[in-house]
Amino acid sequence: MFSIRYPVLGGAYFLAGRAAADVKQRLGDRGLPGEMVRRVVIAAYEAEMNICIHAVSGEIEVVVEGVQVQLHAEDRGPGIADIEQALAPGFSTADAKARALGFGAGMGFANMQRCADTFAVCGGAADGTRVTMSFIPRPQEIMAGGST
Amino acid sequence: MRLTEVAEALEAKVVCGCDAGDPEVTCVGASDIVSDLLVWGKPGMLLLTGLAHPSVVRAAHLIDVAAVVFVRGRTPSEDALALARDLALPVLLSPHSLYDCSGRLYVRGLPGVIPAQGEAARTLGPTAQVD
Numbered sequence: 001m002f003s004i005r006y007p008v009l010g011g012a013y014f015l016a017g018r019a020a021a022d023v024k025q026r027l028g029d030r031g032l033p034g035e036m037v038r039r040v041v042i043a044a045y046e047a048e049m050n051i052c053i054h055a056v057s058g059e060i061e062v063v064v065e066g067v068q069v070q071l072h073a074e075d076r077g078p079g080i081a082d083i084e085q086a087l088a089p090g091f092s093t094a095d096a097k098a099r100a101l102g103f104g105a106g107m108g109f110a111n112m113q114r115c116a117d118t119f120a121v122c123g124g125a126a127d128g129t130r131v132t133m134s135f136i137p138r139p140q141e142i143m144a145g146g147s148t
Numbered sequence: 149m150r151l152t153e154v155a156e157a158l159e160a161k162v163v164c165g166c167d168a169g170d171p172e173v174t175c176v177g178a179s180d181i182v183s184d185l186l187v188w189g190k191p192g193m194l195l196l197t198g199l200a201h202p203s204v205v206r207a208a209h210l211i212d213v214a215a216v217v218f219v220r221g222r223t224p225s226e227d228a229l230a231l232a233r234d235l236a237l238p239v240l241l242s243p244h245s246l247y248d249c250s251g252r253l254y255v256r257g258l259p260g261v262i263p264a265q266g267e268a269a270r271t272l273g274p275t276a277q278v279d
Binding site for chain 2: 013046114
């Protein structure tokens with residue numbers, strides 16, 4: 001088993017995505033199925049961008065045990081007042097700067113849910129936000145094999 | 149379609165990524181929204197976009213896009229180009245609009261990426277039937 005933590009700085013768009021890129025490299029090196037790695041990377045990127053766009057700072061942790069991957073994202077930020085609303089595709093509170101950079105489409109949580117095998121989000125208003133996801137290889141991914 | 153053929157079709161200049169050789173492009177996606185790219189992007193895809201920011205370069209690399217074309221004359225920042233060079237991601241600049249670039253490639257038979265609902269992304273060529 002190994003785990004790695006990535007600090008994420010709110011508003012640091014020029015650094016955005018570096019954690020996800022490192023996750024891609026590390027999981028690929030471990031020989032996990034290519035499509036599974038792709039799902040983890042997309043989810044990691046969306047989690048990283050949520051911190052960058054909405055929070056002051058946060059952290060992403062990736063834990064790999066055998067072929068199972070867990071991804072935890074936690075931030076220090078305004079939290080989410082209405083989680084059900086936040087989970088709705090298309091809903092976003094991203095500011096103008098984020099939207100000008102191509103973000104704020106409101107698909108972050110939807111993409112995470114689509115990619116992860118389990119997904120949970122918690123954190124009320126002003127409490128910060130915590131997202132937990134897990135991934136295991138899907139049958140078609142094992143058959144396809146390959147690594148990214 | 150080879151990237152050199154794409155460049156010719158779009159009257160595009162290759163500004164970096166020449167070291168990647170002449171990769172094969174399997175399909176095309178067009179968007180200015182990063183999350184869209186993550187939903188339907190696929191390896192080997194050519195991305196057409198007017199969003200000339202490092203964030204797009206990073207996202208494109210994460211999903212193994214073959215190359216990125218910045219359209220309508222948009223000049224990427226030095227940060228974006230530097231990142232593309234670091235990632236060995238080919239970047240092209242076309243003077244044509246997103247619509248025109250899409251059309252130029254479509255009539256040359258390059259299929260588009262169509263987002264499926266609840267399924268893996270699939271591609272259709274210009275002669276295929278639409279469900």
